[in-house]
Amino acid sequence: MRKNIFLSIAVWIVAFTSFAQTASKAVPEFLQVHKLKATSVKNQAMTGTCWCFATTSLVESESNRKIQKEIDLSEMFTVRNIYIEKAKNYILRQGKAQFGEGGLGHDMIRSVATYGAIPLSVYAGLPAGQTMYNHAKLFTSLQNYLDDVLKKTPVDDDWLLGYTKILDSTLSEPPAKFNYQGKEYTAKTFAKEVLHFDADDYISLTSFTHEPYYKPFILQVPDNFSNGSFYNLPLSELIEVTKSAISKGYTVSWDADVSNNGFKQGIALALNLDQKIKYNKDSITADMHEMPYTPAIRQHLYENLTTQDDHLMHLTGMEKSKGGKTFFIVKNSWGKVGPCDGYINVSESYFAINTISIVLPKAALSKTLLLKLGFKK
Secondary structure (H helix, E strand, O other): OOOHHHHHHHHHHHHHHOHHHHOOOOOOOEEEEEEOOOOOOOEOOEOOOHHHHHHHHHHHHHHHHHHOOOOOEOHHHHHHHHHHHHHHHHHHOOOOOOOOOOOOHHHHHHHHHHHOOOEOOOOOOOOOOOOOOEOHHHHHHHHHHHHHHOOOOOOOOOHHHHHHHHHHHHHOOOOOOEEEOOEEEOHHHHHHHOOOOOHHHEEEEEOOOOOOOOOEEEOOOOOOOOOOEEEEOOHHHHHHHHHHHHHHOOOEEEEEOOOOOOEEOOEEOOOOOOOOOOOOHHHOOOOOOOOOOOHHHHHHHHHOOOOOOOEEEEEEEEEEEOOOOEEEEEEOOEOOOOOOOOEEEEEHHHHHHHEEEEEEEHHHOOHHHHHHOOOOO
């Protein structure tokens, strides 16, 4: 999420103001190959928390796959916990660290493993009387507070108390215990007993040529504040792993660049990246010509900062265009807008060029690949 303003304000506004113009356009016809279960489309609204919405949706789908029961989880419970982790990291690094609204998929996985999870019905993370998330003032207040803490050393022993009060003024304080379907839980017992969550069930993958394949490395993007490692695969294998996972019934959290010409309402295609070239929305079709992709092209766009981690979404299926091109069915978190009610049809070429990383269940990987990555079983 390189541009928090782009994600939390501009994109949200564009999504809503352009809806009336795009909703009347017929949805491109696709032959559905696989469509997997997912909870309803949510709206991150005026926040830069797509990383949490996308990966929460992944965990919800995985829980549904395991127990055949749909459970909506609280994104803001995770956001609150990760904000606390970011603050501790920022203070210990004396302000020389990334502090922002953004994050990556592994942050949500780590949060559930550490703090647990809470149903959305129990904790929405909204001030009384509000129905839409807006973290603009919250983020500014948190940043200013941390910078004030660092103005003197040693820092106050109780600095975290004041920080938490600011968080809770917008998100509210989560309950220590709650009732769910007639039984009392804590966030940790809910994650274990109801979701059957295990962080070791998930794996983070990427594909870049500047690091060795089949080895983990710390992905160099700004929002990797927690220095999480990603297993590096050849591009062809990353694409095949994603397709194979969906065909086996596993969904995928997807981190990608969405700030180029090809990302439109309802469809994403690998079009010419020259921003001076303007495409008429009515002329964009699923089977139109797309840019070629190779590991070298992908690496160049990453290294010259064309491809950055703008946005995370949730891959929930696959389909074919009339001309036979493969598309991923992608659940977004900008509300039920556009011709596909909040979903986007993403071409394989767009995925190949613009993907930063993915998070998915480890069980989706073949035994051969797991052995290559160093897993014994």
